[in-house]
Amino acid sequence: MNLAKILADDILARVDKPSRYLGTELNSVHKDPGDVDVRIALAFPDLYDIGLGNLGLHILYAILNALPWCWAERVYAPGLDLEALLRERGLPLFALESKDGLGAFDGIGVTLQSELTGTNILNIIDLAGMPLRTRDRRESDPLVFAGGPAVFNPEPLAPFIDFFVIGDGEDVIVEIAEVFRRVRGRAARLEALAEIEGIYVPALYPMETLPDGRILPPVDGPRIRKRLARDLNRATFPVSYIVPFTRQVHDRISLEVLRGCTQGCRFCQAGMTTRPVRERSLEEIDRLLQQTLDTTGYEEVSLVSLSTCDYSHVRSLVQQTVERAAPRKVGVSLPSLRLDSFSVELADMVADIRRTGLTVAPEAASPRLRAVINKWIPDEDLLRMATEAYRRGWDHVKLYFMIGLPTERDDDIQAIADLTLRVLEEGREIHPKARVHTGVSTFVPKPFTPFQWAAQIDIDETRRRQEILYQRFRGKGGVKFGRHHAEDTFLEGIISRADRRAADLIEAAFRLGCRFDNWDEHRDFARWQQAIEQVGWDCAFELRQRRLDERLPWDHIDVLIDKEWFVEEWRRAEQLQHAEDCRHSRCHRCGVIDRERPLCASMLRGAIEGRKAEKDWVRPPRPPELGVLRPGQPPVRPAEPPAVQRVVFRIGIVGVARFLTHLETMNAWIRALRRAKVPLAYSEGFHPHPKVAFSGARPLAEETLGDFMDVQLTARVDPAVVVERLRATVPAGFRVMGAREIPLSADSLMSAVEGADYRVYLPVFDGLGAAVERLLAADSLPVERRRKKRGRRGRPGTRTVDLRDNLVSLELLGEDAGIAELAMSLRTNAQGRGARPSEIIGLLGGDPAKARVVRLATRFRGDLAARLAGVGTRRLQPAS
């Protein structure tokens, strides 16, 4: 079965955003399966649009593909429409690059981002054609493994996953691939994998069933110790980042500057499981930034970590990044800000003159509750921070809080409203239109936190507490209140601390059709309730407070922190005791230092050195590219350098790249121009755009060898040289055939388009020749078109259009192997209205979805006809 052909011929044109499934993005890796010994599919259990921003997956992809004997590909959760088509036709889910079904791989490695992706993971396994449970799998089935931030209680998914990877994946992924290469056979591979530090093979691990039914590891069993990337400077960073065609949720380079966090927020699992802090050096970050910008053409870089403001040389880091990025028109973002004015200063250094929202997460509003969670900051500091933000030009501040935290009372919830309104009041004194966005989520106690024993509030209580806030904010201008769905956190809570029996619940939900459970628009809570009833899941038992001496399903996992320390922290929380960040005070003996003394020592030393180095730092002037802020007046952006040259490129889109939308191809061309270091001219204003225009909008699924791209430049270039540079950096399926300079004053391409010539290939049908004759002889060629505006009943209306004027010529050139080849020439009529080849194919009686259309040339009128005649025609390949 040639799945790639089936997808191209029959499936991709029928699904939403086919670009999600192409696998031909720039920097995607394509190898010959015959040249490699090991094939691994890296799976992300959510849509491509969400998953492509996942840094962990990019890192593993880069590491595995650097091994000449291994090919790592990607797979994302299919959209519901693709899933339906695959199931209807009995086709397997496939890896993006090769389009091979997942059954052909040695391993499928799943990134666990949250507890609510369980049904999507089962869907991937099921669509791979494998039994859901590991005990039922065949010898030939790939091994399914999982790692990532939500892996620290692996038990709910243990019956479906052959092995788990605990901790950092950089080193262990190579060891896994080596086992796949060296060892044959399922059982032998699992035994070899179980020997590797950080790998947990549930089928080989002893378990006990307790009298209350829970299935747990024995108290005295071996423990699985997490893996650590000890030196981030030597850890792989994917400088050849995959550049998506479609705009992503986080459409930027995520440059990890440090890993781990020692702030000690008592609810935060990531902060506990990633200790100790390890940093990349300033020099290494700068080197990676330059390389990644060169290989991607991205317009934004985010300095990511759990808390970037805690980087030991953070001022120097932000300064060097801004200086590197601003001249290239690359934005810089800091996704995690601390609750102090210092953070506002850092945000101010990276922000351009578009200052929308500044986000901070106090999590709790009352000083008492902030002491419980160990986010120790006085209200006055918070207010000062917000005031500083408004003073520096932000028009709104986003505040994130949690409800349902341990020991929370109604007055703590009222404090959220009080603090929000105080921030608004302070803001309005500076900025009459200041606003506050307050978002509230519900606390879910997580394994490996001091709150792992705490109770979680149920749906009714969540709604009651949310209602308190809703009533306080009702009718208050300037406050926007957002809350998470109560069902969302409830589902997370009944799984996150569960034992192995939760697998029955997840499987029942999957079989009832649950998918994308962390998407509000897809989550079907009624089906989950049905699953809960079916398996008799005791939700109250799962949400309950645990005894401190209770055995926990994750006791066999070792994250380097002692359980006794978590107990002490829980007691300190009850007594409102603060435990300051060990990097700024002293070691609290959480346990890591006893196992990784050199790492903790180097972390503490680095923090001291950083404080010394940053003490005398003086903020440099803002780079002029970021614009000038004038208090009380509109900000001023410097004038863009004028265009001095205009170059028109003849461009093409062939193969599966035809399934990109016009907008996606435009983005891809602009990023290719950036990578080719073309000196692009930009428009003026708050949102400067490169001055790049196209001869027309290419319909989805239409190939072209005859489109044109008009680029204005701020410095003169040799068009032939730029053509070569561009060819070297375009994604697969993109063609650059030639270029020519035109005067700056020439007409816009689109206004001068006279028409286009096409080749059309479509399955032969009876009477095709006669239909061509009939069309040519007809006085009118009416077609129905949808109106863009909706009609009275909300449905788009239709109108009839006559294409007689548009059809210039149509000729049946011949037939070969059941496929007819036609030459078609269309024009834009006197009213400026064009026609689409698909409309003419429909008038002939053919099926446009089964036709292949190739635009061979765009014809221009007026001055541009002569100026662009013959551009790139030497390289014009006849369609085959």
Ligand code: SF4
């Ligand atoms: S052992 Fe001490 S220095 Fe190391 S992470 Fe824990 S508290 Fe910090």
